[in-house]
Amino acid sequence: MRTALIQLNVTDDPQANLPVTLGYVRQAAKDGARFVLTPEVTNCVSTSRSHQNDVLQREEDDITLRALRDAAREHGIWLLIGSLGLKTTDADGRFANRSFMIDPTGAVVARYDKIHMFDVQVTPEETFRESDGYRPGAAAVTARTDFATVGMTVCYDVRFAALHLALAQAGAEILTVPAAFSPVTGAAHWHALLRARAIETGCYVLAPAQTGRHESAAHKTRSTYGHSLVVNPWGEVQLDAGSEPGVYMTDLDMGKVSEARGKVPSLQNARPFTGP
Numbered sequence: 001m002r003t004a005l006i007q008l009n010v011t012d013d014p015q016a017n018l019p020v021t022l023g024y025v026r027q028a029a030k031d032g033a034r035f036v037l038t039p040e041v042t043n044c045v046s047t048s049r050s051h052q053n054d055v056l057q058r059e060e061d062d063i064t065l066r067a068l069r070d071a072a073r074e075h076g077i078w079l080l081i082g083s084l085g086l087k088t089t090d091a092d093g094r095f096a097n098r099s100f101m102i103d104p105t106g107a108v109v110a111r112y113d114k115i116h117m118f119d120v121q122v123t124p125e126e127t128f129r130e131s132d133g134y135r136p137g138a139a140a141v142t143a144r145t146d147f148a149t150v151g152m153t154v155c156y157d158v159r160f161a162a163l164h165l166a167l168a169q170a171g172a173e174i175l176t177v178p179a180a181f182s183p184v185t186g187a188a189h190w191h192a193l194l195r196a197r198a199i200e201t202g203c204y205v206l207a208p209a210q211t212g213r214h215e216s217a218a219h220k221t222r223s224t225y226g227h228s229l230v231v232n233p234w235g236e237v238q239l240d241a242g243s244e245p246g247v248y249m250t251d252l253d254m255g256k257v258s259e260a261r262g263k264v265p266s267l268q269n270a271r272p273f274t275g276p
Contacts, residue, residue, distance in 0.1 A: 001147050001252045003035045004028035005208040005228040009245045011215045012046035014055055018064055022071055028247045029075035035147065035252075037080040037208040038068075039228070040155045040180045041097070044085050045210060048219040049133045056095060058087045065100065073106030078145055082178025082208055083114065083154050085134075094135040099152050099178060101143035109144070112152035113137025116160055122184045130156075140166055148173040148254055151203070155179040158193045158207075161200060168201035168267055173257045175203045179224075180210040186225025191237065199235035202261035204252055206230055211243050233260035 006024045010017040021042060028036045043064040046052050059065060064084055072079040081100040088096050097114040115138065117131035140163060143150045151167025151174070158164075158177050167175060175197060181190055198205040211226030228241035228248055233256050241248040261267060 001034055002032045003250055003252050004033035005241060005248045006038045007209055007211050007226060007228045007241045007245050008039050009212040010045050012044055012051055014043040014064055017043060018067055022067060024247050025071045029077050031249055035078045037082060037206055039082040039208045039210045040178045041085050042082055045180060045214040047222050051219055052085060056085050056087050062086060069102055069106040072102040072104060076104045078103060080176055090135055095133055097134045097154060099154055110141055112141040114154035116156045118156040122182055126184060142167060142170050142172050150174045150176055153177050158197060164197045164201055168203055173203055173254060175205045177205060177207040179207055181225040183223050183225045190225060190227060194229050194231050195235045198231040198233055202233045202257055204233055211245060233257045
């Protein structure tokens with residue numbers, strides 16, 4: 001199945017980002033993709049909570065979601081919106097980091113709110129407190145498509161193997177890991193983590209990513225690692241997009257899922273145990 005990962009370098013302006021994303025989706029569909037994936041925070045990369053409050057919208061009003069649903073319907077494709085930053089009705093005013101699976105009619109068939117918040121100090125100069133602005137989700141989600149069951153995760157979730165194992169045990173054959181990964185942790189861990197999640201579950205792992213330095217007119221900029229990856233169920237890197245934005249095409253052979261699980265049936269061999 002022809003699949004396209006879109007690697008983006010978005011700014012903190014959702015209206016300026018949208019035409020670029022739509023152009024890439026159009027290109028992917030023209031090149032034959034049936035399944036197209038975008039990265040985490042497809043609509044806006046910003047380090048300023050006040051700016052996000054000015055430009056982000058609620059799900060029912062979001063221009064990026066509306067336009068990408070229309071694009072999925074126009075091109076007759078499955079479309080994973082890696083995630084959007086969205087306003088919520090939470091009393092504390094925190095946003096949602098929400099991933100969407102869109103079917104070829106433009107309908108939303110699954111929503112997933114990122115569970116694990118990136119609250120880390122990577123270096124003395126690079127500190128993240130995602131939970132200051134975003135509230136975590138609490139439920140794992142699979143999406144049923146006409147080609148596979150897809151387990152939906154986002155970025156920092158990749159470090160939590162139990163989530164991906166639960167998705168695979170619930171029937172997932174593909175795991176999606178859209179990301180805006182730090183360059184420091186990306187260089188150290190990105191490939192290893194994604195390969196591990198594929199090996200442990202016998203799933204395809206599809207990880208569309210943000211890349212490069214993200215421009216901002218008035219606020220501190222941030223950079224992301226890029227290297228959108230496709231890892232096959234045997235743990236081999238099938239596609240590595242490097243650091244340039246664009247559309248990266250590959251073919252998925254879903255027979256490789258059963259092939260890998262037949263060689264190493266770890267999902268079947270897993271046993272309950274008591275904790276230490």
